[in-house]
Amino acid sequence: AQKVTQAQTEISVVEKEDVTLDCVYETRDTTYYLFWYKQPPSGELVFLIRRNSFDEQNEISGRYSWNFQKSTSSFNFTITASQVVDSAVYFCALSETDTGRRALTFGSGTRLQVQP
Amino acid sequence: DTEVTQTPKHLVMGMTNKKSLKCEQHMGHRAMYWYKQKAKKPPELMFVYSYEKLSINESVPSRFSPECPNSSLLNLHLHALQPEDSALYLCASSQKEGPMNTEAFFGQGTRLTVV
Numbered sequence: 001a002q003k004v005t006q007a008q009t010e011i012s013v014v015e016k017e018d019v020t021l022d023c024v025y026e027t028r029d030t031t032y033y034l035f036w037y038k039q040p041p042s043g044e045l046v047f048l049i050r051r052n053s054f055d056e057q058n059e060i061s062g063r064y065s066w067n068f069q070k071s072t073s074s075f076n077f078t079i080t081a082s083q084v085v086d087s088a089v090y091f092c093a094l095s096e097t098d099t100g101r102r103a104l105t106f107g108s109g110t111r112l113q114v115q116p
Numbered sequence: 117d118t119e120v121t122q123t124p125k126h127l128v129m130g131m132t133n134k135k136s137l138k139c140e141q142h143m144g145h146r147a148m149y150w151y152k153q154k155a156k157k158p159p160e161l162m163f164v165y166s167y168e169k170l171s172i173n174e175s176v177p178s179r180f181s182p183e184c185p186n187s188s189l190l191n192l193h194l195h196a197l198q199p200e201d202s203a204l205y206l207c208a209s210s211q212k213e214g215p216m217n218t219e220a221f222f223g224q225g226t227r228l229t230v231v
Protein backbone atom coordinates (compact mmCIF):
# COMPACT_ATOMS: atom_id res chain seq x y z
CA ALA A 1 0.00 0.00 0.00
CA GLN A 2 1.15 3.50 -0.67
CA LYS A 3 2.22 5.69 2.19
CA VAL A 4 3.59 9.19 2.66
CA THR A 5 5.50 10.14 5.80
CA GLN A 6 6.22 13.66 6.94
CA ALA A 7 8.09 13.12 10.17
CA GLN A 8 8.28 16.80 11.11
CA THR A 9 5.02 17.77 12.75
CA GLU A 10 5.92 21.38 13.34
CA ILE A 11 8.90 23.58 12.49
CA SER A 12 9.54 27.08 13.75
CA VAL A 13 12.15 29.33 12.16
CA VAL A 14 13.03 32.99 12.17
CA GLU A 15 12.52 35.01 9.02
CA LYS A 16 15.33 34.68 6.45
CA GLU A 17 16.37 31.27 7.68
CA ASP A 18 16.38 28.38 5.22
CA VAL A 19 14.14 25.45 6.08
CA THR A 20 13.75 21.95 4.63
CA LEU A 21 10.57 19.93 4.90
CA ASP A 22 11.06 16.19 4.62
CA CYS A 23 8.87 13.73 2.75
CA VAL A 24 9.40 9.99 2.47
CA TYR A 25 7.08 7.79 0.45
CA GLU A 26 6.39 4.12 -0.11
CA THR A 27 4.95 2.62 -3.25
CA ARG A 28 5.21 -0.55 -5.29
CA ASP A 29 4.33 1.23 -8.50
CA THR A 30 6.99 2.07 -11.05
CA THR A 31 5.01 5.05 -12.28
CA TYR A 32 3.80 7.52 -9.72
CA TYR A 33 3.50 11.22 -9.07
CA LEU A 34 4.59 13.27 -6.10
CA PHE A 35 3.14 16.61 -5.07
CA TRP A 36 3.59 19.37 -2.57
CA TYR A 37 0.68 21.53 -1.44
CA LYS A 38 0.55 24.53 0.87
CA GLN A 39 -2.44 25.09 3.15
CA PRO A 40 -2.53 28.59 4.65
CA PRO A 41 -4.88 29.39 7.54
CA SER A 42 -7.60 30.32 5.05
CA GLY A 43 -8.01 26.61 4.30
CA GLU A 44 -7.54 26.11 0.58
CA LEU A 45 -4.82 23.82 -0.64
CA VAL A 46 -2.42 25.53 -3.02
CA PHE A 47 -0.60 23.37 -5.54
CA LEU A 48 3.18 23.92 -5.49
CA ILE A 49 4.75 21.18 -7.60
CA ARG A 50 4.18 17.84 -9.29
CA ARG A 51 7.00 15.45 -10.13
CA ASN A 52 6.69 12.12 -11.92
CA SER A 53 8.75 9.11 -10.96
CA PHE A 54 10.88 9.22 -14.10
CA ASP A 55 12.03 12.78 -13.60
CA GLU A 56 14.62 13.01 -10.86
CA GLN A 57 15.82 16.46 -11.78
CA ASN A 58 15.74 18.85 -8.91
CA GLU A 59 13.64 21.92 -9.41
CA ILE A 60 13.93 25.49 -8.29
CA SER A 61 11.17 28.06 -8.37
CA GLY A 62 12.14 31.33 -6.79
CA ARG A 63 12.81 30.68 -3.11
CA TYR A 64 11.41 27.14 -3.37
CA SER A 65 13.41 24.08 -4.38
CA TRP A 66 12.69 20.38 -4.41
CA ASN A 67 15.07 17.44 -4.12
CA PHE A 68 13.68 14.15 -5.47
CA GLN A 69 15.77 11.05 -4.73
CA LYS A 70 14.31 7.71 -5.78
CA SER A 71 17.15 5.84 -4.09
CA THR A 72 15.93 7.01 -0.70
CA SER A 73 12.24 7.46 -1.68
CA SER A 74 12.37 11.06 -0.62
CA PHE A 75 10.96 14.27 -2.05
CA ASN A 76 12.17 17.09 0.18
CA PHE A 77 11.15 20.73 -0.07
CA THR A 78 13.42 23.65 0.83
CA ILE A 79 12.38 27.25 1.35
CA THR A 80 15.29 29.65 1.12
CA ALA A 81 15.20 32.93 3.04
CA SER A 82 11.85 32.13 4.63
CA GLN A 83 9.24 34.83 5.05
CA VAL A 84 6.30 35.23 7.42
CA VAL A 85 3.94 34.58 4.50
CA ASP A 86 5.41 31.09 4.20
CA SER A 87 3.71 30.16 7.47
CA ALA A 88 1.29 27.37 6.62
CA VAL A 89 0.83 23.64 6.73
CA TYR A 90 2.66 21.87 3.92
CA PHE A 91 1.49 18.52 2.61
CA CYS A 92 3.41 16.05 0.52
CA ALA A 93 1.19 13.72 -1.53
CA LEU A 94 1.47 10.66 -3.76
CA SER A 95 -0.60 9.43 -6.68
CA GLU A 96 -0.02 5.99 -8.16
CA THR A 97 -0.91 4.51 -11.53
CA ASP A 98 -0.09 0.79 -11.69
CA THR A 99 -2.23 -0.23 -8.77
CA GLY A 100 -5.05 2.08 -9.71
CA ARG A 101 -4.76 4.25 -6.64
CA ARG A 102 -5.04 7.40 -8.68
CA ALA A 103 -6.30 9.97 -6.22
CA LEU A 104 -3.96 11.79 -3.86
CA THR A 105 -2.67 10.17 -0.69
CA PHE A 106 -1.45 12.89 1.64
CA GLY A 107 1.19 12.85 4.32
CA SER A 108 0.22 14.12 7.75
CA GLY A 109 1.56 17.58 7.00
CA THR A 110 4.25 19.83 8.48
CA ARG A 111 3.19 23.07 10.14
CA LEU A 112 5.76 25.78 9.41
CA GLN A 113 5.82 28.87 11.57
CA VAL A 114 8.06 31.69 10.39
CA GLN A 115 8.63 34.25 13.10
CA PRO A 116 9.44 37.86 12.19
CA ASP B 117 -10.69 31.73 -14.10
CA THR B 118 -8.67 29.24 -12.05
CA GLU B 119 -10.95 29.09 -9.08
CA VAL B 120 -12.94 26.44 -7.37
CA THR B 121 -15.74 28.12 -5.45
CA GLN B 122 -17.37 26.46 -2.48
CA THR B 123 -20.48 27.60 -0.66
CA PRO B 124 -21.24 28.11 2.11
CA LYS B 125 -17.92 28.86 3.80
CA HIS B 126 -19.32 27.94 7.21
CA LEU B 127 -22.27 25.75 8.13
CA VAL B 128 -23.73 24.77 11.47
CA MET B 129 -26.38 22.07 11.34
CA GLY B 130 -28.29 19.89 13.74
CA MET B 131 -28.23 16.13 13.55
CA THR B 132 -31.73 16.01 12.09
CA ASN B 133 -31.14 18.66 9.42
CA LYS B 134 -30.66 18.23 5.70
CA LYS B 135 -28.20 20.56 4.04
CA SER B 136 -26.08 20.69 0.89
CA LEU B 137 -22.57 21.84 0.12
CA LYS B 138 -21.93 23.28 -3.32
CA CYS B 139 -18.81 23.42 -5.45
CA GLU B 140 -18.37 25.13 -8.80
CA GLN B 141 -15.54 25.41 -11.32
CA HIS B 142 -15.39 26.92 -14.79
CA MET B 143 -12.02 25.64 -15.92
CA GLY B 144 -13.47 22.90 -18.11
CA HIS B 145 -12.20 20.25 -15.72
CA ARG B 146 -13.89 16.87 -16.06
CA ALA B 147 -12.85 15.40 -12.69
CA MET B 148 -14.16 16.71 -9.40
CA TYR B 149 -13.46 15.53 -5.87
CA TRP B 150 -14.74 15.78 -2.32
CA TYR B 151 -12.25 15.56 0.54
CA LYS B 152 -12.86 15.66 4.29
CA GLN B 153 -10.27 17.20 6.57
CA LYS B 154 -10.40 16.94 10.34
CA ALA B 155 -8.46 19.42 12.44
CA LYS B 156 -4.70 18.90 12.26
CA LYS B 157 -5.09 15.99 9.87
CA PRO B 158 -4.50 15.64 6.13
CA PRO B 159 -7.39 15.65 3.68
CA GLU B 160 -9.05 12.30 3.11
CA LEU B 161 -10.66 11.46 -0.18
CA MET B 162 -14.42 10.84 -0.10
CA PHE B 163 -15.68 10.82 -3.69
CA VAL B 164 -14.41 11.29 -7.23
CA TYR B 165 -16.55 12.19 -10.21
CA SER B 166 -15.22 11.74 -13.71
CA TYR B 167 -17.24 13.09 -16.63
CA GLU B 168 -20.20 13.57 -14.27
CA LYS B 169 -20.19 9.92 -13.21
CA LEU B 170 -19.23 8.66 -9.77
CA SER B 171 -15.84 7.02 -10.17
CA ILE B 172 -14.66 6.48 -6.61
CA ASN B 173 -16.56 6.19 -3.33
CA GLU B 174 -14.16 5.64 -0.45
CA SER B 175 -16.71 3.71 1.61
CA VAL B 176 -18.33 6.90 2.78
CA PRO B 177 -21.45 6.53 4.97
CA SER B 178 -24.73 7.00 3.14
CA ARG B 179 -25.54 10.10 5.17
CA PHE B 180 -23.21 11.80 2.67
CA SER B 181 -24.69 11.80 -0.83
CA PRO B 182 -22.75 13.34 -3.72
CA GLU B 183 -24.28 14.67 -6.89
CA CYS B 184 -22.76 16.04 -10.09
CA PRO B 185 -25.56 17.73 -12.05
CA ASN B 186 -23.21 18.98 -14.77
CA SER B 187 -19.53 19.27 -15.52
CA SER B 188 -19.16 22.52 -13.57
CA LEU B 189 -21.08 21.67 -10.41
CA LEU B 190 -20.59 19.23 -7.58
CA ASN B 191 -22.89 18.95 -4.59
CA LEU B 192 -22.63 17.06 -1.34
CA HIS B 193 -25.98 16.40 0.31
CA LEU B 194 -25.90 15.92 4.06
CA HIS B 195 -28.53 14.18 6.15
CA ALA B 196 -28.61 12.90 9.72
CA LEU B 197 -24.98 13.74 10.38
CA GLN B 198 -23.15 13.03 13.61
CA PRO B 199 -20.99 15.45 15.62
CA GLU B 200 -17.90 13.53 14.51
CA ASP B 201 -18.69 14.58 10.94
CA SER B 202 -17.67 18.12 11.86
CA ALA B 203 -14.72 18.97 9.60
CA LEU B 204 -13.50 21.07 6.71
CA TYR B 205 -14.95 19.75 3.46
CA LEU B 206 -12.79 20.50 0.47
CA CYS B 207 -13.78 20.33 -3.17
CA ALA B 208 -11.18 19.96 -5.91
CA SER B 209 -11.10 19.67 -9.66
CA SER B 210 -8.57 18.55 -12.23
CA GLN B 211 -8.50 18.32 -16.00
CA LYS B 212 -9.29 14.65 -15.88
CA GLU B 213 -9.22 11.76 -13.50
CA GLY B 214 -6.22 9.56 -13.87
CA PRO B 215 -2.87 9.46 -12.18
CA MET B 216 -3.41 12.99 -10.99
CA ASN B 217 -0.83 14.07 -13.50
CA THR B 218 -2.44 17.42 -13.65
CA GLU B 219 -2.54 19.50 -10.57
CA ALA B 220 -5.76 19.63 -8.62
CA PHE B 221 -7.26 22.99 -7.84
CA PHE B 222 -8.87 23.18 -4.42
CA GLY B 223 -11.59 25.39 -3.07
CA GLN B 224 -11.35 27.14 0.30
CA GLY B 225 -13.63 24.58 1.84
CA THR B 226 -16.79 24.55 3.90
CA ARG B 227 -16.22 24.39 7.62
CA LEU B 228 -19.03 22.21 8.91
CA THR B 229 -20.09 21.95 12.53
CA VAL B 230 -22.70 19.38 13.52
CA VAL B 231 -24.43 20.08 16.82
